[in-house]
Every structure is written in C-alpha cells, then in structure tokens.
Amino acid sequence: MSEVPCNQCPLRRTSVFLDGTVEDVKFIQSLKQRELRLRADEILFFEGQKDARLFTLLEGWAFRFKTLSNGRRQILNFLFPGDLVGVQQEIVAESDHGIATLTNAVFCVFQRNALWKLYQHSPETGFNITWLTAREQSMVDDGLLSVGQRNAQERFAALLIRLFRRAGALQSDNGAAGVKFPITQQHMADALGMSLVHTNKTLRKLEQLGFHRIEDGHLHLLNVKALAHLGDLFGDGRVPQRPLF
Amino acid sequence: MSEVPCNQCPLRRTSVFLDGTVEDVKFIQSLKQRELRLRADEILFFEGQKDARLFTLLEGWAFRFKTLSNGRRQILNFLFPGDLVGVQQEIVAESDHGIATLTNAVFCVFQRNALWKLYQHSPETGFNITWLTAREQSMVDDGLLSVGQRNAQERFAALLIRLFRRAGALQSDNGAAGVKFPITQQHMADALGMSLVHTNKTLRKLEQLGFHRIEDGHLHLLNVKALAHLGDLFGDGRVPQRPLF
DNA sequence: CGACGTGTTGATCTCTCTCAATTAGAGTGG
DNA sequence: CCACTCTAATTGAGAGAGATCAACACGTCG
Numbered sequence: 011m012s013e014v015p016c017n018q019c020p021l022r023r024t025s026v027f028l029d030g031t032v033e034d035v036k037f038i039q040s041l042k043q044r045e046l047r048l049r050a051d052e053i054l055f056f057e058g059q060k061d062a063r064l065f066t067l068l069e070g071w072a073f074r075f076k077t078l079s080n081g082r083r084q085i086l087n088f089l090f091p092g093d094l095v096g097v098q099q100e101i102v103a104e105s106d107h108g109i110a111t112l113t114n115a116v117f118c119v120f121q122r123n124a125l126w127k128l129y130q131h132s133p134e135t136g137f138n139i140t141w142l143t144a145r146e147q148s149m150v151d152d153g154l155l156s157v158g159q160r161n162a163q164e165r166f167a168a169l170l171i172r173l174f175r176r177a178g179a180l181q182s183d184n185g186a187a188g189v190k191f192p193i194t195q196q197h198m199a200d201a202l203g204m205s206l207v208h209t210n211k212t213l214r215k216l217e218q219l220g221f222h223r224i225e226d227g228h229l230h231l232l233n234v235k236a237l238a239h240l241g242d243l244f245g246d247g248r249v250p251q252r253p254l255f
Numbered sequence: 256m257s258e259v260p261c262n263q264c265p266l267r268r269t270s271v272f273l274d275g276t277v278e279d280v281k282f283i284q285s286l287k288q289r290e291l292r293l294r295a296d297e298i299l300f301f302e303g304q305k306d307a308r309l310f311t312l313l314e315g316w317a318f319r320f321k322t323l324s325n326g327r328r329q330i331l332n333f334l335f336p337g338d339l340v341g342v343q344q345e346i347v348a349e350s351d352h353g354i355a356t357l358t359n360a361v362f363c364v365f366q367r368n369a370l371w372k373l374y375q376h377s378p379e380t381g382f383n384i385t386w387l388t389a390r391e392q393s394m395v396d397d398g399l400l401s402v403g404q405r406n407a408q409e410r411f412a413a414l415l416i417r418l419f420r421r422a423g424a425l426q427s428d429n430g431a432a433g434v435k436f437p438i439t440q441q442h443m444a445d446a447l448g449m450s451l452v453h454t455n456k457t458l459r460k461l462e463q464l465g466f467h468r469i470e471d472g473h474l475h476l477l478n479v480k481a482l483a484h485l486g487d488l489f490g491d492g493r494v495p496q497r498p499l500f
Numbered sequence: 501c502g503a504c505g506t507g508t509t510g511a512t513c514t515c516t517c518t519c520a521a522t523t524a525g526a527g528t529g530g
Numbered sequence: 531c532c533a534c535t536c537t538a539a540t541t542g543a544g545a546g547a548g549a550t551c552a553a554c555a556c557g558t559c560g
C-alpha cells in the first residue's frame with residue numbers, strides 16, 4: 011500500500027511531464043496530497059459536484075460520463091493510467107460530468123488549486139497540461155464523429171481500435187497477446203449511443219467476420235486492416251492541404 | 256479595413272484575458288501577425304492540414320468539423336467571436352478537424368508558436384487559455400450527450416437554446432428581439448447527426464408547437480421553458496453530491 | 501440453491517433515413 | 531423584365547437500421 015513517488019508516475023511515460031526536470035518532479039510531488047483507491051464500479055465524482063479537484067489516474071481504467079434525468083447515460087471517453095482528471099472542475103468549480111471506475115483504480119489526489127500552482131511553476135508544465143487536454147478533446151471529437159456519422163459496425167470498428175491502441179500502449183508486449191478489456195457491452199453501448207441488444211448483435215457479427223475476439227476479459231484484434239477500413243481510420247476524409255495564407 | 260487593436264479584442268469581453276494588464280495586452284498585440292478575412296462558406300483550414308496556426312475569431316460565425324471519406328460531415332461545435340481556434344494544431348502540428356465559416360468572418364492570425372509564447376509570458380495567460388479550452392471541451396461533451404442519448408426533438412431543444420444563449424450574449428439586447436441565425440438546416444443536421452429531411456420535419460414540429468421561430472435569418476425562442484424541459488437542461492441528471500473524501 | 505450480473509437471441513415496432521418532387525427566393529445573363 | 535439556375539426549405543411515401551420487449555443461458559457469489 012505504499013504510495014507511488016512522482017518520479018515513477020505513469021504520466022511520465024505518456025510523453026507528458028516527460029521533459030520534466032528532477033526539480034519539476036519534486037514540485038509536482040509536493041502538490042500530491044495522497045492516493046485514493048477505488049474498486050471497480052465506483053464513482054470518483056458526480057456530475058454537478060462542487061468540490062471535485064484535480065487527479066491523475068495511476069492504475070486501472072475509468073471513464074467520464076454524463077447522464078440525462080431519464081437515466082440515459084453517455085460515456086464521453088475512457089480513461090487510462092496517466093490521464094489527467096478534473097481539469098474542468100478546477101477551473102469552473104463545478105463538474106459537468108462524472109467519473110466512474112471500470113476496474114480497481116488508484117488516483118493521485120492533488121491539493122486544491124494544484125492546477126493553478128502547476129501553471130505558476132513553469133510554462134512547460136502548463137503547456138503539458140494543455141497538451142493532455144487537447145488530446146482528450148481530440149478523442150471526444152472523434153467520439154462525436156462516430157456517434158453522429160458512423161453506423162453501428164463502423165462505430166465498433168473505430169472504438170475497438172482506439173481502445174486496443176490505448177490499452178496496448180500501456181502493456182509491455184504492446185497488445186500482441188491481446189489487451190485487458192474490462193468493459194462490458196453496456197459500457198460500449200453507452201459510449202456509442204446504442205442499445206445494449208444492438209451492441210451485442212453488432213459485436214457478434216464482427217466476431218463472426220473474424221475481425222476481433224473478446225474473451226476472458228481480453229480483446230484481440232484479428233483483422234486490424236479490415237477494422238481500420240470499416241472505421242474509416244485511414245483516409246479520414248482529409249482533404250488535400252490548401253493553405254490560405 | 257483597419258485592424259482591431261488587442262485592447263478592443265472581443266476575447267476581453269468573454270471573461271478571458273479579462274484580467275489582463277495593459278502590459279499583457281501589449282504582449283498579445285505583439286504576437287498578432289495580421290487579420291484574415293473570409294467570406295461565408297470558406298475554409299480556414301482543413302482536416303489534416305499541417306501548417307495551421309493559432310487564431311481568434313474576431314467577427315462572424317464559424318464551426319469546427321470532421322468528415323468521413325464517404326463525405327459525411329460532423330459539425331463538432333459552432334464558433335463565436337472571442338473563440339480561440341487552433342490550439343490543438345499548435346500542439347500536435349497537425350489538425351484533426353477543419354474550420355469553416357458560416358458568415359463573413361475576421362480572424363486574428365497569431366505568429367507561429369504564439370501558444371508557447373503566451374504560456375511563457377505569464378501563468379495567468381496560460382490558465383486563461385486552458386479556461387477557454389475547457390469550455391470548448393464542455394460544449395463538445397454536451398454535443399456528444401445529445402447525439403448519443405437525446406431523440407430528434409430533444410437534440411433541437413438543446414441546440415437551439417445553446418446557440419441562442421451564445422449568440423444572445425454577444426448582442427446588446429441579449430437576444431430579446433431574436434438573435435442572428437446564419438445556420439442552414441443542413442448545418443444543424445450535420446451538428447446533430449441527423450438527416451436533412453428529418454431535421455426539417457422536427458424543426459417544423461417544434462415551430463408548430465410554438466417553441467421557436469426561425470425567420471429572416473433570426474432565431475426567436477418563444478417558449479424557453481418548454482424547450483429547456485424538452486432538452487433536459489434543468490435537472491441535467493445530476494445526482495446529489497456525495498463526496499468520497 | 502436462488503439471486504444477480506452479463507451475454508445471447510428472436511420477434512416486433514418505430515424513429516429516422518432515403519428517395520422523390522415541389523416551392524420559394526436570390527442571383528445572373530440576355 | 532423575363533427566362534434560367536442554384537440554394538434552401540418543404541412535404542409525402544416507402545424502407546430500414548436500430549430500439550424495445552421478452553426469454554434464456556451461464557458463471558459468480560452469498
């Protein structure tokens with residue numbers, strides 16, 4: 011149960027704080043208040059909660075979500091070790107989304123106003139935080155593209171590949187033997203804006219086509235090329251550059 | 256055609272850079288390279304473009320979008336005067352979304368690496384940029400909630416209210432006599448992940464119900480309460496606080 | 501052993517899409 | 531001033547992807 015010193019923080023692996031000096035790390039360490047351990051299916055903070063603060067996810071999987079009053083839930087993005095949690099909350103003082111765990115998880119809890127202190131500490135640190143934020147933004151953008159414009163199969167293709175890549179990046183074998191996959195079909199349904207039943211049927215179909223396999227809590231991609239094609243992850247609809255200035 | 260000095264920049268009205276000192280503003284001015292004027296329906300930069308830089312939108316409406324190779328387009332968010340454009344691009348060197356105008360628009364073009372220089376200039380500035388970024392994030396989150404979990408009428412209720420509020424905030428009468436609304440049904444369809452035909456029918460229905468009116472390029476909300484209820488914008492599904500620590 | 505969570509599958513149902521056609525207004529050229 | 535064109539809005543009809551409803555299988559756990 012010993013706490014993780016900041017110089018071993020997974021954040022340092024994901025190219026953020028990567029360039030931090032020893033002194034930087036010491037400073038960050040000084041803002042770290044304690045660790046918070048949650049079990050699977052627990053809530054780190056709710057939507058609308060006012061006292062949420064800044065965290066990093068040290069171990070385990072989690073997700074950001076929003077719900078409607080009729081109970082429907084949208085998963086906004088999945089969170090992996092190294093992800094920063096609660097930047098919005100530190101800024102607006104009230105959260106407009108919640109955070110829940112998928113597995114047992116360890117969060118590093120920063121002291122109040124840590125975000126501001128990090129900015130004050132060095133421009134690099136502030137810039138790195140923005141980097142993480144922009145990355146998160148980009149993933150939500152892609153989620154919106156999926157839910158808005160892709161059909162069921164295409165959504166799964168895009169989701170499976172993204173999750174596989176993110177999870178694989180954290181494993182030493184890079185996912186060669188499959189990646190851990192603690193996500194239920196209900197979670198995928200909530201992330202893709204689909205019903206549970208249709209989620210099941212679509213997933214089944216892709217499995218029959220030999221595109222992937224989910225087994226024993228692990229995800230295997232058996233035909234990445236086909237999945238990438240299905241999810242439109244090559245061309246991406248990008249138009250040739252035409253600089254205007 | 257004279258250029259706008261930074262101390263009159265609309266960014267200052269939207270509570271960002273609000274607390275900037277005279278010296279801060281001078282510094283920002285020094286990073287401003289020039290202004291770029293586009294007409295309606297032009298592209299500021301494309302998806303995948305590598306040389307995009309940092310802008311602010313000074314005048315007019317615009318939007319962020321992504322497209323699939325089959326041509327389907329998802330509008331990620333609408334942009335209003337004061338919005339920062341291109342933070343992602345400055346960080347990752349390649350854009351994963353495009354920006355297009357809805358009206359004639361004026362962008363303020365910053366010099367290359369402006370973002371980094373802003374961070375270096377002062378922690379406040381960096382923090383303000385993050386504030387804007389978090390706000391943008393929050394809007395995309397909400398868009399994803401809509402497209403994933405709300406039905407057609409609910410999506411429009413949420414969208415119309417959001418656009419009305421944002422546009423109204425920029426008008427002196429706060430939208431009392433309706434707000435300018437340069438958005439076609441196709442744009443709304445692309446923002447909400449719906450077909451053009453169903454967009455038209457749903458909009459028509461809400462108009463018949465007396466909820467709103469779009470006329471002569473202006474949007475009027477005739478029954479904000481009903482719209483807010485329909486869009487679930489009160490309760491928001493927020494669960495009572497339960498601090499875990 | 502029964503309760504529960506998760507996955508699976510079949511049978512309807514419906515919301516939304518696609519196809520098709522029409523109207524209205526703005527802009528253009530003769 | 532009038533055809534011609536183009537874009538945006540509109541409306542009807544049929545089709546379909548995905549939702550909802552209903553069971554059942556299977557493993558875990560108290």
